[in-house]
Amino acid sequence: MEKLWECLTKKDGRRQALIQLREQLRKDGAAAHAKLRKLHSKDTEVLGRLLLDEDAKTRKNAALVIGEIADQTMMDLLWKAYCLEQTRFVKSAYLQAFKNFEYTLMLPELKKALSDLEKQPINDENRKHFMEEKRLLRELIMEKEPEKPHVYKGEGILSEIVLTTNRNYKHVVMELLGSAKKKEFNAGVMLRTKYPAKLFEIRCFEELFFLLPKGKRVGDDPAAAAKELILAGIVPYVEARHEKGKNPFLFRIEVRGTMTLEKRGVFVRKMAAVLEEESGGKLANAVSGYEVEIRLVEGSTGGYNVLLKLFTLQDFRFSYRRKTVSAGMRPANAALAMALAAKEDFFKEKARVLDPFCGAGTMLIERAKAGKTGEVFGLDILSEAIDAARENTKLADCKVNYIQRDFFTFTMEQRFDEIVTDMPFSISEQEEKKQAISQLYRGFFEKIPVHLADDGRMLLYTHDRALVRQYAKSSLWVIKEFELSMKEKSYLMLLWRR
Numbered sequence: 001m002e003k004l005w006e007c008l009t010k011k012d013g014r015r016q017a018l019i020q021l022r023e024q025l026r027k028d029g030a031a032a033h034a035k036l037r038k039l040h041s042k043d044t045e046v047l048g049r050l051l052l053d054e055d056a057k058t059r060k061n062a063a064l065v066i067g068e069i070a071d072q073t074m075m076d077l078l079w080k081a082y083c084l085e086q087t088r089f090v091k092s093a094y095l096q097a098f099k100n101f102e103y104t105l106m107l108p109e110l111k112k113a114l115s116d117l118e119k120q121p122i123n124d125e126n127r128k129h130f131m132e133e134k135r136l137l138r139e140l141i142m143e144k145e146p147e148k149p150h151v152y153k154g155e156g157i158l159s160e161i162v163l164t165t166n167r168n169y170k171h172v173v174m175e176l177l178g179s180a181k182k183k184e185f186n187a188g189v190m191l192r193t194k195y196p197a198k199l200f201e202i203r204c205f206e207e208l209f210f211l212l213p214k215g216k217r218v219g220d221d222p223a224a225a226a227k228e229l230i231l232a233g234i235v236p237y238v239e240a241r242h243e244k245g246k247n248p249f250l251f252r253i254e255v256r257g258t259m260t261l262e263k264r265g266v267f268v269r270k271m272a273a274v275l276e277e278e279s280g281g282k283l284a285n286a287v288s289g290y291e292v293e294i295r296l297v298e299g300s301t302g303g304y305n306v307l308l309k310l311f312t313l314q315d316f317r318f319s320y321r322r323k324t325v326s327a328g329m330r331p332a333n334a335a336l337a338m339a340l341a342a343k344e345d346f347f348k349e350k351a352r353v354l355d356p357f358c359g360a361g362t363m364l365i366e367r368a369k370a371g372k373t374g375e376v377f378g379l380d381i382l383s384e385a386i387d388a389a390r391e392n393t394k395l396a397d398c399k400v401n402y403i404q405r406d407f408f409t410f411t412m413e414q415r416f417d418e419i420v421t422d423m424p425f426s427i428s429e430q431e432e433k434k435q436a437i438s439q440l441y442r443g444f445f446e447k448i449p450v451h452l453a454d455d456g457r458m459l460l461y462t463h464d465r466a467l468v469r470q471y472a473k474s475s476l477w478v479i480k481e482f483e484l485s486m487k488e489k490s491y492l493m494l495l496w497r498r
């Protein structure tokens with residue numbers, strides 16, 4: 001690092017030295033930062049002079065290194081360099097560096113810079129760097145003065161809604177919607193309602209989206225797609241469903257389809273920039289804290305179907321799920337499993353319930369939401385899983401007795417009416433791993449008669465239905481089987497004690 005610092009004082013090799021310094025800071029962390037600050041303290045003018053270098057990339061990297069050091073005495077110098085900078089891609093580096101300073105007193109200057117920037121003309125050549133600079137200015141301002149979020153007030157306004165569902169079981173959601181006018185489509189259910197929030201009383205759909213009356217489909221040119229959405233009235237549509245406010249709506253764009261990751265990034269950046277520009281600043285692209293997601297789903301014949309997700313309409317169904325564990329099932333899948341079992345009149349009222357592999361408690365919480373239970377127990381060998389399950393269950397306002405115990409050594413005098421669980425699985429094709437899962441299933445079903453009462457029921461979410469059929473047959477009937485995902489090879493199996 002001393003040699004690199006020495007290079008910064010010479011005429012040649014300064015840009016490369018700055019790049020290597022940044023790489024060393026990234027690799028060596030706190031120790032490298034401490035050493036660089038010590039070198040900087042001996043000559044605080046070295047980096048400042050580089051902000052005036054004739055080479056744009058040298059100025060850019062110097063600004064970023066200054067940001068890493070975060071010497072508060074250099075903040076004014078950094079801001080003056082930003083104001084004087086004429087090369088657009090370099091200006092963003094100064095703002096990136098500013099994030100590491102205490103810049104509260106600079107807020108008036110930052111706000112003026114953003115206001116001035118928004119008045120400047122944008123074209124295809126400068127759009128990328130303009131939008132990056134605007135985004136960073138907005139983030140700096142919001143860090144110190146968070147914008148007041150918009151408040152949803154869309155209840156009572158007729159809206160066309162899409163509920164995405166498990167593709168095999170759209171009919172379950174259709175039935176739970178009762179007499180509402182609705183129809184199935186390939187990814188779920190569509191309906192019209194004045195009360196979207198009430199739809200969250202149904203637990204087994206995946207996501208809720210709004211459909212624009214016009215502009216339900218756009219082409220694959222990002223600038224044209226943005227303009228189509230503006231003409232379709234995306235701004236007044238969103239405004240009508242929120243209390244009036246002065247701040248822009250923060251949005252993100254999510255593209256689902258065959259587009260490569262690299263092309264998707266370019267597409268999203270360009271579309272977002274044109275949306276900001278064409279909306280007159282009423283829409284603002286954001287990497288976090290966004291209130292609107294514009295979901296573009298590739299159509300079978302080209303172009304993209306447009307769905308709007310309003311995060312201001314909060315989905316509280318699974319808000320209990322603060323903690324998770326690896327390989328835990330999605331809560332919407334657990335809710336669907338319970339809905340399918342309920343359709344089969346499978347549950348016993350006030351049943352004693354056991355989950356032998358409870359993880360973060362999702363299955364037991366959703367079982368409690370599906371109908372009244374008696375005593376409920378969850379087992380797991382991992383302390384972090386038990387801790388997560390206890391916290392989640394408390395947030396869900398349910399009552400479950402969690403015990404850190406291996407199911408295969410667990411004992412309890414009174415047997416259970418129901419066993420519900422997400423069975424352990426492995427995606428490995430190694431023979432050793434496959435044999436271990438097979439032995440687990442074998443031991444599990446050998447112990448079931450000890451814990452499951454006569455006429456008891458079992459609900460299994462499994463990726464190994466062949467093993468269930470192989471080992472369950474000695475003491476249980478498989479009475480119903482549901483394929484939840486062909487891709488994931490996941491199944492819901494309902495069994496009955498012989």
